Amino acid sequence: MHHDRMNEPVPAAALMALAAVLGDRVTTSRDLCRQHANAVSWLPVEPPEVVVWPVSTADVVAIVRIAAKFNVPLIPFGAGTSLEGHVNAPCGGIALDMSRMNRVVAVRTADLDCTVEAGVTRGDLNRHLRDTGLFFPVDPGAETATLGGMASTRASGTTTVRYGTMADNVRSMTVVLADGSVIETGTRAAKSAAGLDLTQLFIGAEGTLGIITELTLRLHPVPQAIGTVVAAFETMGAACEAAMMAVTSEPLIARLELLDALTIGAVNRKSALGLAEGPSLFIEVHGARATIDTHIEALDSLLRDAGASRCQRASALEDRTRLWRARHDAFWAVCEAWPGRSAVVSDACVPLSRLSDCIIATQADIRDYSLVAPIVGHVGDGNFHAIVMVDPSDVSEMARTNTFLDRLGRRAIAMGGTCTGEHGIGQGKRELLALQAGPALPVMHAIKRALDPSNILNPGKIF
């Protein structure tokens, strides 16, 4: 769909109009433009021509009106941590850096909600909430991910098995449409049956339908008590089987992570944790003080019955922290374990019963294509990542990586799953989306055309 755009440079009159509204919050600096393009994936860097820093919804309205008038692409930019080229500018245009829209507008503890500007990071929000007894659970890894970006990519992560994805934790958003009009997508009520769900329409739309400027988020009570169990298994199949049993029988599971033997090895080398080097589950339980130990004991014996060769449990903060550091550091541990290589990270998500088959087939592919690719997963959701450690100058290896990732996406789709559980489509997975959606793809196109007929909003992504 982005081929229907002419690649004209942003006209000088548009730059003047932007400067008139934003003063020095506009730049065409090559360095700054480059910093606002894709930086964390294998996709080529395609910088925008202009970067602007709005500080209010009114600023975004003015910017969108100028872009519409001059038919210039707009690319919303949060923290740049997305993985599929979402912030690239294949048709040129203006990057909207949302980082200065970073106010927490309101926290309403009695309503278990808050309203934030789109540039607030999830780390900053949780620091802001520290004394309220509440927290925002969605954890995609990057501390600096912005809540607007997380909504745009329908992010999720380690806590999704209990607390859901961004889709489950956004009540409403303020969105600026392609014509400059401003809408509120929903209300602050916990649920609504009032017409089409526009909140869910803009979540995961990757900035192609409108620019998110504010979000009202659902908050959760900080659990009274937290317990952890870490269990190592002989085989990947046994670990996946145990994960399925745990999900079905233990209602308090808040995190259920899988690390393969390669990842555990990397973590051990980085942090000297002495973990058993087999496929391992890291499980966190959130519950009540009076009963947490009972739940941890039940989980521990379930995992042993399921064949865990080694099982450690912890409820004291320092013990938990030590164990979860392994999970949190996994990506960096993997990067350090293969110095001089770069990480190409992809994800897939399949029905639980197919998880073991999917991971085992993926590992076979990794061997067959002579790749190095540790696997880490949010397996309570059937979601996992392959972290391919590549030498970007090795043309053959990059080609094999490409084929491997394509096969991974196709395998997940064939198993009734999705080519991406949490990273999004961006530029990188458009062919896989076409395969996955089939006759539903024209419906997405029809909605895009209805809301952004000139295709100025993040062209070249999803569609």
Next chain:
Amino acid sequence: MHHDRMNEPVPAAALMALAAVLGDRVTTSRDLCRQHANAVSWLPVEPPEVVVWPVSTADVVAIVRIAAKFNVPLIPFGAGTSLEGHVNAPCGGIALDMSRMNRVVAVRTADLDCTVEAGVTRGDLNRHLRDTGLFFPVDPGAETATLGGMASTRASGTTTVRYGTMADNVRSMTVVLADGSVIETGTRAAKSAAGLDLTQLFIGAEGTLGIITELTLRLHPVPQAIGTVVAAFETMGAACEAAMMAVTSEPLIARLELLDALTIGAVNRKSALGLAEGPSLFIEVHGARATIDTHIEALDSLLRDAGASRCQRASALEDRTRLWRARHDAFWAVCEAWPGRSAVVSDACVPLSRLSDCIIATQADIRDYSLVAPIVGHVGDGNFHAIVMVDPSDVSEMARTNTFLDRLGRRAIAMGGTCTGEHGIGQGKRELLALQAGPALPVMHAIKRALDPSNILNPGKIF
């Protein structure tokens, strides 16, 4: 938007085309047409001209193609239990009775999901699941509600505080579009970041964007143990305050229902339960055998601290059943308490902190307008119903009821909530939707036009 339709009768050629596909599964019988129009609300009955009984997605495709060719409205019909005129035929046309699409296609226990045809009722599904250890939690009241209808109205109910609404429990749907094409809206993965969320677009669309023919639903493990606490309070304010405290501090709450004093009185008269006649909370906790009593005790003392004048608890099945019968029978108890009157039921949903204010202001209105209207609520979600017991022949009372309901919707919107938490817009709440959505309403219209340009799908609803 339905005024742009001409009210032409269904042409004879269309009837012949339908009969050629469906044989005797087509009727123009006045009685049958009348049975397929709104029967349970205060809105006028507007019967369709034709009723058809598809038995497959292919049948629905054929029906939609005929309707498109002859420009005839199509009104999907589940069980006819919706409350806002969703199944009326204000522009005439064809009712699609989905009751013969009632097969459970697959139950996949390991994936915690199942696939059903749209006409399967929630009661039948749960009976089908009886020996699997799994259940489908969404409980809008009516046992006979179909899963397709529940998805179309974004239904929810007593268990939503724990298990979510239909939006949280549908993974994917098969939908026939206005041009007869068939799409699958999603996958069977627990989550996906692959493009626009079409599943959420069709949920709550009330049949205006497509005809749902199959659904893949998320299932949940039957809880090991269930406990109940019922608590009566002196005032509505105290009951609402206690509900908020319970929601924040007890993670295992699966139902949190409010019955006002009038409702408790009606229930006592019907079933001689001897409940204390004040505003009361009915709370159900779903948890593990080993810890359920600890949770029930904690909840009991929380409710007493919050001012409960009387508190009963039960974990044995017969005791629980006795107490929950009061909640389940509430609607019928109210109907019996005012014989000769009809129930006009409406709902609203507000942020938790406004629930008490909203209910108290609503009760003041009930007095001021000289109405009889017990209040029952899913207050864990901030959602409540007013059951106005009217004499439909009393023109003044009907006018006062209308004004009262309009004020209720506006009050909920003004408090940051929604004019309907679970009943939907249908014909009855279109003005309130326009008020609530404001500049977002044209976005809904744009999507409707993009997907159903001839407005043949359930015209006169939502839009």
